[in-house]
Amino acid sequence: MKKIIIPFFCAVLFSVPAAAQKKAAVVTKTEAVKSKLTPKEVVDNYFKALGGKDKLEAVKSTITDNTVSVQGMEIQMTTKKLGNKFKSVQSLMGKEMIQLFDGEKGYFDQMGNKTDIPADKIAELKKGKPIDALAFDASNFPNVSTEKLDGKDYNVLSSDKGKFYFDAGTGLLYKTNAGEGNATIKSYMTVDGIQFPAEVDAEGGGQKMTIKTTKIVINSGVTDADFK
Secondary structure (H helix, E strand, O other), X not given: OHHHHHHHHHHHHHHHHHHHOOOOOOOOOOOOEEOOOOHHHHHHHHHHXXXXXXXXXXXXXXXXXXXEEEOOEEEEEEEEEEOXXXXXEEEEOOEEEEEEEOOOOEEEEEOOEEEEOXXXXXXXXXXXXXXXXXXXXXXXXOOOEEEEXXXXXXXXXXXXXXXXXXXXXXXXXXXXXXXXXXEEEEEEEEEOOEEEEEEEEEEEOOEEEEEEEEEEEEOOOOOHHHHO
16 A cells, blocks of 8 residues: 555646646537636636735745545655655655655655656646646636536536636635546635645545645745755
8 A cells, every 4th residue: 555655646736737737628518507707717716716826926935744644544744845846755654755856857765665757747747836726727728617516606627637626606726537536625724825725635546535734834944955
């Protein structure tokens, strides 16, 4: 089990920005009702709900502490981001598992077994930012549909990699259905005027997990030396 935690969790972390950067498929599902909103309005409303695009773009680094509950275990995780660089350290029963990307290349280190990040993922990771939401580009989506989940309306953006459900009332991203896994954002937390996912239920690769964020630090405590 330990051998599959890091690859799957990496997929969950990057499924939203990676899929959002892909051009949308031309064909849309007929059962969805077309929304009155444009893709730009949905994305703009999302950025506004998170705290405003200017404030999001002003974030140069983050440190995030999470507790990941999976298969009856709790994994403590700290992730540092600086520009497109990141380092995630997961701790389980005194052992550490590391994901690292230095802006050009990276690796997974699982209990001393180091594996390079696949070459076909590098181009996507180079586009990364401390705030994953900024990966959403309205020009990649031809239209917006409206769907109901549990009696509630959501504006849906679809691409060839997945579907992204935005709460019609709050503008916030609620759910993603992507090829590498599904994620539902159960709640948000506010840090320095910016909203971040506080609790996420994720599923993929035969695993289910809950990711709870306990602390986020913005624009402090991260340097290039962290990614060596």
